[in-house]
Amino acid sequence: MTRWGMVIDLDKCVACQSCTAACRMENNTPVAGKNQADMGRTILWNEVLPLANSESPDASEMLIPRPCMHCDDPPCVKVCPVQATYRTDEGVVLINYDRCIGCRFCTVACPFQVRYFNWFEPEWPEALKAHLNPDPEVAPRPRGVVEKCTFCVQRLRKARETAQAEGRPFSATDYVPACVETCTAHARYFGDLDDPNSLVSQLAASPRAFRLQEEMGTKPKVYYLKQG
Amino acid sequence: MTSIPSRESELERIVLAPLRRTSKQFYVVLAGLSLVVLLGAAALANQWRLGLGVTGLNRPVYWGVYITNFVFFIGISHAGTLISAILRVTQAEWRRPITRIAEAITFFALIIGMLQVWIDMGRPERIIFPFIFGRFQSPFLWDFTCVGVYFMSSMLYLYLPLVPDLARLRDRMTDAPRWRHWLYTVMSFGWHGNAEQHRRLEIAIGIMAIVIIPVAVSVHTVVSWIFGMTMQPMWHSTILGPYFVVGAIFSGIAMLFLFMTLLRRAWHLELWIGEKQYNYLGILLLVMSAFWGYFTLAEFLTTGYSTITNETAVFHAKLLGEYAPAFWAMVTANLVIPFAVLMRRQGRKPLGTFIAALSVIIGMWIERFLIVAPSLTRPSLGFMPAVYTPSLTEVAITAGSFALFALLFLLFFKVFPAISVWEVEEGQAVEAVRQKARELAHEGAQPALRS
Amino acid sequence: MAYWFINTPGIGSIIVFAVGISVFIAYLRMLRWIQTTPPDPDPKNETSTSDVDK
Ligand code: SF4
Ligand code: SF4
Numbered sequence: 153m154t155r156w157g158m159v160i161d162l163d164k165c166v167a168c169q170s171c172t173a174a175c176r177m178e179n180n181t182p183v184a185g186k187n188q189a190d191m192g193r194t195i196l197w198n199e200v201l202p203l204a205n206s207e208s209p210d211a212s213e214m215l216i217p218r219p220c221m222h223c224d225d226p227p228c229v230k231v232c233p234v235q236a237t238y239r240t241d242e243g244v245v246l247i248n249y250d251r252c253i254g255c256r257f258c259t260v261a262c263p264f265q266v267r268y269f270n271w272f273e274p275e276w277p278e279a280l281k282a283h284l285n286p287d288p289e290v291a292p293r294p295r296g297v298v299e300k301c302t303f304c305v306q307r308l309r310k311a312r313e314t315a316q317a318e319g320r321p322f323s324a325t326d327y328v329p330a331c332v333e334t335c336t337a338h339a340r341y342f343g344d345l346d347d348p349n350s351l352v353s354q355l356a357a358s359p360r361a362f363r364l365q366e367e368m369g370t371k372p373k374v375y376y377l378k379q380g
Numbered sequence: 381m382t383s384i385p386s387r388e389s390e391l392e393r394i395v396l397a398p399l400r401r402t403s404k405q406f407y408v409v410l411a412g413l414s415l416v417v418l419l420g421a422a423a424l425a426n427q428w429r430l431g432l433g434v435t436g437l438n439r440p441v442y443w444g445v446y447i448t449n450f451v452f453f454i455g456i457s458h459a460g461t462l463i464s465a466i467l468r469v470t471q472a473e474w475r476r477p478i479t480r481i482a483e484a485i486t487f488f489a490l491i492i493g494m495l496q497v498w499i500d501m502g503r504p505e506r507i508i509f510p511f512i513f514g515r516f517q518s519p520f521l522w523d524f525t526c527v528g529v530y531f532m533s534s535m536l537y538l539y540l541p542l543v544p545d546l547a548r549l550r551d552r553m554t555d556a557p558r559w560r561h562w563l564y565t566v567m568s569f570g571w572h573g574n575a576e577q578h579r580r581l582e583i584a585i586g587i588m589a590i591v592i593i594p595v596a597v598s599v600h601t602v603v604s605w606i607f608g609m610t611m612q613p614m615w616h617s618t619i620l621g622p623y624f625v626v627g628a629i630f631s632g633i634a635m636l637f638l639f640m641t642l643l644r645r646a647w648h649l650e651l652w653i654g655e656k657q658y659n660y661l662g663i664l665l666l667v668m669s670a671f672w673g674y675f676t677l678a679e680f681l682t683t684g685y686s687t688i689t690n691e692t693a694v695f696h697a698k699l700l701g702e703y704a705p706a707f708w709a710m711v712t713a714n715l716v717i718p719f720a721v722l723m724r725r726q727g728r729k730p731l732g733t734f735i736a737a738l739s740v741i742i743g744m745w746i747e748r749f750l751i752v753a754p755s756l757t758r759p760s761l762g763f764m765p766a767v768y769t770p771s772l773t774e775v776a777i778t779a780g781s782f783a784l785f786a787l788l789f790l791l792f793f794k795v796f797p798a799i800s801v802w803e804v805e806e807g808q809a810v811e812a813v814r815q816k817a818r819e820l821a822h823e824g825a826q827p828a829l830r831s
Numbered sequence: 832m833a834y835w836f837i838n839t840p841g842i843g844s845i846i847v848f849a850v851g852i853s854v855f856i857a858y859l860r861m862l863r864w865i866q867t868t869p870p871d872p873d874p875k876n877e878t879s880t881s882d883v884d885k
Contacts, residue, residue: 192438192766203762227611233520234513235840253509254432254502256442257520261610265440265759269502271433295431296502365760368611514843516836521843528851536858543865569866577868584861 154324155224155243156303157345157373158332159355160217163380164339167215169200171331171340175219177283178304178330180290182274195268197301198331214379217340219331220245220266220301221364221372228258228267237298243345243373244303252297259298263368267300303342304329324350345373388552391652391804395797396552398647405646406794413787420780423773424499432502434773441756441768445778446500448749452631453493453785454527454603455624455744459632460486461534462596463664465589474660476807477652480800481643481793482636483538488788489635490531492781499777519609522602530592530599537588539567540581544802547571560795600628612755613690614683623675630668630714631744633661637737639789641730647798655729662728665736669718676711690760697754697765706746713743 175181175198184194198219222245229239236252239245259267274292276284284292289306293299304327311327324344332340343352352375355361360378388396427434437444460482467475498507514521546568553561571577604624607615644653683695698707717739721727727736757766836842 188433191436192440193433201761231518231520231609233515233518233843234509235515235838251506251509251513252503253506255497255500255520256502257518257606259439259442260612260756263611263760265761268439269432269442271437272431294503298502368760511844511847513840514845514847515838515840516843516846517838518843521847524847525850528847529854532851532854532858536861540865569862571866572868572870574868574871576871577865580865580868584865587861 153241153346154344155346155373156222156308157243157343157352157356157375158219158303158329159341159352159361159375159377161339161341161355161377162214162216163377164337165215165217165335166337166339167200167217168336170334170336171217171219172196172198172200174330174334175301178285178290178307179302180274180284180292181268181299182270182292183276183280185275188271193271195270195299197266197268197299216364216376217331218264218266218364219303219329219374221264221370221374222301222303224371224373225369227261227263227368227370231257231261233257244305244308245300246302246305247298247300249293249297249299254296254298256298263365263370264372267298269298270295389805391799391808392548392552392801394648394651395799395801396549399549399553399556399794399797402794406790409790410787413783413790416783417780417787420777420783423776423780427499427773427777428504434771436769436771436774438766438768440759441753441766443500443752443756444768445749445770445774446496448745448752449778449781450493450496450500451603451624451748451752452745453489453496453781454600455628455631455748456635457486457489457493457530457534457632458596458600458625458628459489459636460484461537461592462629463633463636465537465592465596468585468589469593472660473807473810474656476803477649477799478636478640478657478661479541479803480538480796481640481798483534483541484789484792485632485635485639486534487538488785488792490527490534491788492785494527494531496781519602519606523606526595526599526602530595533588533592533595537585537592540585540588541800541803542796543568543571543581544573544578545797545800547573548801549797563795597625600625607751607755611760613688613758613760614694614755615751617679617683619675619679619682623679626668626671626675627744627747630665630672631741633665633668634737634740634744637661637665637733638741641734641737643793643798644730647793649799652799652804658730658733659725659728662722662733662736665733665740666718666722669715669722669740673715676714689762690758693758693762693765694755697758698750702767703750703754706750710743710746710750713739714747717743 176196179197181195181197188194198217200215200217202213203216204213222243224239224243226237226239226245229235229237229245232238233255234251234253235248237245237247237258254269256269259265259269270293273295285306287306287310289309307329308327312322315322315326324347328342332342341352341355343350345353345356347353355377356375358377361375362378363372363375366372435444435446464475464479464482468479498504501507510520510524514524516522546564549556550561550564550568553564556564601621601624604620608617608620610616640653640657644650680695680699683691684699686692697703718736721732721736726732753768757768759766
């Protein structure tokens with residue numbers, strides 16, 4: 153079985169944030185506006201976060217691009233009262249927007265704060281509206297539900313459809329999420345972690361590889377390659 | 381007995397008086413409370429129209445005042461039942477005039493508490509989903525189970541001791557408005573009150589008093605587990621269950637004091653709710669305050685002594701950071717003031733206990749808030765600390781909830797007697813028998829032994 | 832593994848309702864048991880109103 157995972161090489165990452173921008177265009181996340189952004193209500197499925205290495209004032213800062221970790225043992229899925237969020241057989245954690253009751257239990261249970269809530273009806277300036285991704289799978293989410301990075305499941309579906317139309321078996325290299333495709337520094341890798349020959353599984357085994365908050369035991373499937 | 385001129389005993393006359401006559405003040409209070417409730421309802425309507433964005437919540441502080449209210453009111457609900465049940469089981473005679481008030485607090489606090497969950501939902505119209513698609517792994521489902529059972533139990537526990545009084549009202553208040561007489565008749569379900577029926581009622585009350593104690597403990601434990609089951613700093617703690625239960629009983633007694641004193645004033649029940657109740661309940665409040673202090677110390681010392689970065693960040697935010705004023709206000713309100721007032725016997729009087737209780741209520745609300753919010757502002761992933769300032773909507777809805785709580789309580793005691801008349805009568809009978817026994821024993825004893 | 836038991840949507844609801852309804856029925860039966868006490872043949876013994884009456 154495929155187990156989708158991602159590797160981000162922090163040595164290559166230049167923190168240009170094009171992954172964040174690409175994600176927004178691919179997945180139709182709404183524009184919060186200045187007031188809401190100041191309140192901390194932007195919806196950024198992928199975010200480049202400055203994380204301090206330690207408490208000391210001369211500590212260096214790591215800039216970490218952070219999608220959903222798609223944990224293999226996801227605490228968000230555990231606490232959802234209605235199974236609005238669930239883990240697929242391929243290890244991707246998704247949300248059923250028609251089911252979510254907006255209790256935000258998952259958002260407080262996720263140790264990575266990668267889940268976002270739709271505080272209001274989603275909005276876009278007119279100029280942007282014309283450029284929304286028409287794919288129905290990423291149709292704007294209604295107010296009052298939770299959303300987050302899906303590893304671009306709509307792209308996975310399209311890749312499968314294409315493979316079928318072309319009459320060939322689907323291969324794990326047929327698809328990457330938008331952030332991986334965009335990354336200017338080619339710092340992101342995506343693929344099947346269960347395939348020992350895949351690039352991601354080999355990079356994930358590298359001595360430079362680490363995961364965020366591994367000690368939480370949620371088994372994240374996003375690996376980072378240490379800087380320097 | 382034949383020499384009593386009135387048909388009614390003094391107890392009945394006093395207790396039933398507010399059910400018969402309505403004073404001007406009553407309407408004033410009623411109007412005031414209704415106004416605040418309406419304000420809260422308007423704020424809620426606005427929130428439902430626009431979305432939860434009208435609150436001050438953000439990422440990562442996804443939970444705030446509503447969840448605080450939820451924990452607080454569910455805590456208040458322990459007032460009643462637990463106290464009244466424990467006192468009943470231990471046969472404390474002085475409980476008799478205050479059990480009804482305690483049980484009513486429980487019932488109404490539960491209603492308001494459950495309402496908060498609904499208010500907090502992003503999609504309130506999907507409230508039935510947990511009852512259709514419920515997944516039992518989620519602590520919310522544990523909550524629905526326990527709170528549901530607790531709700532029914534406390535309703536029955538309020539209702540059972542009410543039945544003989546209802547029958548009495550049915551027979552006495554024939555001059556009441558038709559709907560009320562009808563209500564009394566239906567609710568007393570043909571109670572005739574012979575010895576056998578009384579025996580059965582006592583058995584049922586006895587069973588409920590015992591059943592309700594574990595149910596009440598389970599409810600607040602499960603409420604705490606909503607937090608405890610996540611891995612957030614200072615939520616993920618094994619002490620949380622008992623800590624919540626202790627806090628619940630603590631705030632419950634305080635709420636009982638508050639309502640008991642107000643009702644005593646308004647309904648003129650000074651003759652029945654008196655020195656004994658204030659003294660003993662005051663001691664209980666003091667004991668719970670000490671317990672609460674002990675749990676708080678245990679929790680904070682264990683966290684603060686360690687060097688786990690996530691946890692100490694929250695710890696510092698609470699003790700020294702932006703939550704420090706609230707934290708120290710809580711310590712003052714929950715420990716310093718109750719001890720200062722209630723340690724002396726002089727303080728365990730209506731005025732003193734009222735002040736102490738009010739302070740505990742405020743302190744416990746802050747405590748609930750300090751459990752919910754600060755942990756969320758210091759996520760373990762360690763980016764910038766978040767800020768959470770409740771919005772006016774949240775303030776209005778909270779005020780409305782408190783007003784609704786008081787309103788329900790007031791209306792209930794406008795229609796039903798505030799003191800369990802038959803139980804107090806029973807208490808008087810018990811006291812009379814004891815008195816008689818003492819006299820007999822005294823006569824038989826050596827005259828010189830006692831003066 | 833019995834994970835399906837706690838994970839399947841709907842089973843939780845069934846548990847909530849099963850517990851709730853059984854408790855409800857138990858309480859109703861308790862009330863009914865009190866209600867159906869046979870009345871005394873002699874109405875003098877009834878104490879539904881205060882003793883002062885008699
Ligand atoms: S990172 Fe958070 S949202 Fe993503 S799977 Fe893990 S717990 Fe769930
Ligand atoms: S907010 Fe939605 S997805 Fe998250 S726990 Fe609640 S119902 Fe589940």
